[in-house]
Amino acid sequence: GAGSLSKAEVLEGILAIPKNAPFAAAMQKAQLPGNPDSPAIGAYFPAAGNDLPPIVLVHGTPDTMGAFSALLFGEGGLHGEANVWTLEVAGHGIAPANADAYSFQSCADYLAASMAAFGLSGVTLVGNSYGAEFCWRVAVDHPELVARLVLIDSSGLPRTDDQFLSEEVKMREWSV
Numbered sequence: 001g002a003g004s005l006s007k008a009e010v011l012e013g014i015l016a017i018p019k020n021a022p023f024a025a026a027m028q029k030a031q032l033p034g035n036p037d038s039p040a041i042g043a044y045f046p047a048a049g050n051d052l053p054p055i056v057l058v059h060g061t062p063d064t065m066g067a068f069s070a071l072l073f074g075e076g077g078l079h080g081e082a083n084v085w086t087l088e089v090a091g092h093g094i095a096p097a098n099a100d101a102y103s104f105q106s107c108a109d110y111l112a113a114s115m116a117a118f119g120l121s122g123v124t125l126v127g128n129s130y131g132a133e134f135c136w137r138v139a140v141d142h143p144e145l146v147a148r149l150v151l152i153d154s155s156g157l158p159r160t161d162d163q164f165l166s167e168e169v170k171m172r173e174w175s176v
Contacts (some may be wrong), residue, residue, distance in 0.1 A: 020066045022073030033048055039067075040114035041088040045072065045079055053147065056085045058111060060129025060153075061171075064088060067128065085123075087114050089134060104130070104156070108137035115145050124148040130155050 005013070015024035041128060055078065059067040065086035072079045072086075090110035091102050111134050115123070125146045127135030132154030139146040 011122050014064050014066045018070050019068070022079075023066050023069040038150050040110075040117040042114060042118060044118075044130045045084045045086075047081055050083060053122055053124065054083045054085055055126060056087060056115065056120060057125045058087055058125065058127040058131040058135050059089060060127075060131040061089070063129075063131075081114065085120065087111060089131065104133050105137060108134045108141065112142045112145060113137070114139045115142075121145050122147045124150065125152040126152070127154065128152040132156070 014020060057065070057068045057071070059065055065088050068086055071077060072084060078084050089107050091107070100163060107130075115138070116120070123146060125135045125139060125148070126132070127150070129152070132151040133156035135146075135149060136151060136154065136156060139149045
């Protein structure tokens with residue numbers, strides 16, 4: 001239903017969700033790196049001790065970088081304790097949606113290009129669900145970017161057709 005909205009309207013809607021209130025407040029202060037030559041979208045939440053190695057959080061599908069609100073801002077969260085980046089995956093949230101077709105590999109390639117555009121390397125790369133598959137593909141294809149890899153409920157394990165969850169089948173067959 002968000003396909004007819006502008007990226008600014010999508011961002012406004014994401015940040016208006018009550019669970020994202022801390023994320024929305026922090027986004028006001030977050031560094032939103034922009035490079036007119038790069039389509040990369042991300043937010044940087046620095047720690048007091050800027051010498052810490054970066055942690056890069058990658059959301060699953062369908063989701064946005066706001067998926068990590070609780071991890072960043074919940075009790076015992078990472079905000080202020082680590083140098084954290086949240087990156088949007090191509091075609092999601094406020095990231096560009098101009099590819100003819102998205103695949104796990106094209107999303108991983110976009111993620112690697114985003115990391116390179118932001119000058120990130122030697123990161124702890126954390127991915128959830130399909131985001132975890134994007135992350136392990138980045139780690140395999142670009143080991144110079146990743147020092148550590150954390151996979152949360154990762155997709156990408158070989159499965160037969162009858163082993164996919166019903167919502168995965170529905171998403172694959174959905175014409176949108």
